[in-house]
Amino acid sequence: LGRHLDDIWATYVGNRAGTRSSNALTWQQLASGTPSGRFGHSCILVGDALVLFGGINDRGLRLNDTWIGxxxxxxxxRMRISWRLLEIGPLAPSPRGAHAACCIDDKFIVIHGGIGVHGSRLGDTWLLDLSDGLQSGSWRRxxxxxxxxxARSGHTLTWIGDRRMVLFGGRGSEYEVLSDVWLFDIGDHLLQxxxxxxxxSSILGELPSPRAGHSATFLFGGKIxxxxxxxxERRRRDDFWILDIPALLQFESGNRxxxxxxxxxxxxxGQSPNCRSFHGACVDTSGYCVYLFGGMVDALLHPAESLGLRFDGQLYQVELVLHL
Known part of the structure; x- marks a missing residue:
């Protein structure tokens, strides 16, 4: 109880990934000399390597180490992962967990916010420059x-092409849950x-409710x-929403x-995953088949417990279907 894991697993879904028939999975625990056990970290694929940053360890300490796997x-x-600490120089983000992160063009990692020392929410933004081919890196605010x-934690930051990202939701400094949408542009002549x-009153139909611990996955066709x-109240949800990026960008340009x-x-x-939060999600190369794994799900509440909580170990395939 209370131990944060440091193991790494991979699954191979075969040559028919992205189809309804690809339901046989092979899991493999990867051999690696890994960073210490933690949760609330970010771990992002950059080329053929993983970039891991931060998190919270068994003793509740926030971390700010940067690793290359x-x-x-x-x-x-069959595969394995070889880890090493990335040389980053004297400047680094403050220790944190439950931050948001995304990768840009396999050259940059951007992180925002998270839970800092003593549980304070953070609102800063940092960029990790990996243009040295992952041999070294440099952080800048x-x-x-x-x-x-x-300031917030449990939000998402999603790269949408060029040097633009979309931030959505999270839990704020007063523990309120948010539903705001922000664009961040780090283009050569713009940083805002x-x-x-x-x-x-201009929105037809429903809007997503405020939330934290959700996933936000960029799909084929410019959709999140x-x-x-x-x-x-920490009630978990199982709803799916599409944020249309072309419409968002036209709205940002003045088309109300x-x-x-x-x-x-x-x-x-078909089958729906159980309500959950703080799960993992990724898209396959087709751009329309998403995999969801793990997370916090509701459990039966026993008399001696203050809340019902368990962690799920199922992998779900979600296929986006266009109805013409």
Whole structure:
């Protein structure tokens, strides 16, 4: 009890990934001299390597170490990971966990916010430059002028192409749960956050409720799939939402009519995953088949417990289907 894990597993879904028939999985525990056990860290694929940052260890200490995990394929379905601390120089983000992170063009990692020392929520943004081919890296703080997202944890940061990212949701400094949407642009001549505020009367249908611990996965066709998460009472959700990026960008450019096209709730056919938060999600190379794994799910509440909670170990395949 209370021990944070340091093991790494991979699954091979075969040559028919992205189809309804690909339901046979092979799990493999990867041999590696790994970083210490932790949770609330970020771990992002950059080329053929993983970049791990931060997290919270068994003693509740926040971490700010940066690791490179080189993926080594020894045969078609067997691999291992070799870890090393990344040389980053004297500057690094403060220790944290439950931050948001994304990768840009396999050259940069951007992180935002998280839970810092003594449980305080953070609102800073940092960029890790990996243009030296993962041999070394350098952190620098970014975007501290102009309107900024409030401090938060459990939010998502999703790369949408070029040098733009979308931030959504999270839990704020007063433990409120958020549903705001921000664009962040780190282009050569522009470095700014911009909140996408819209008049609720212009929205047709529902909007996603405020949430933290959700996933936000970029799909083929310029859409972000938002799934699950939890509300301010820590009630977990199992709903799927599409955030349409072309509509979002037109709205950001001044076309207010695009607000009604930004969000769409998806209908679920077949088996639905249980309500969950703080799970993992990724998309396959097709861009329309998403895999969801693990997370916190509700459990039966026993008389001696203050809350019912368990951790799920199932992997779900979610296929996005276009109805013409």
């Amino acid at each position: 080189q993926i080594i394929c020894e045969e078609p379905c 970014m975007g501290d002028t102009g309107p900024l997202p409030s 956050w911009k909140e996408q505020k819209y008049d609720l 799939l938002v799934y699950g998460g939890e509300d301010k 009519k695009m607000a009604k096209r930004m969000w769409k709730k998806l209908r679920i056919d």
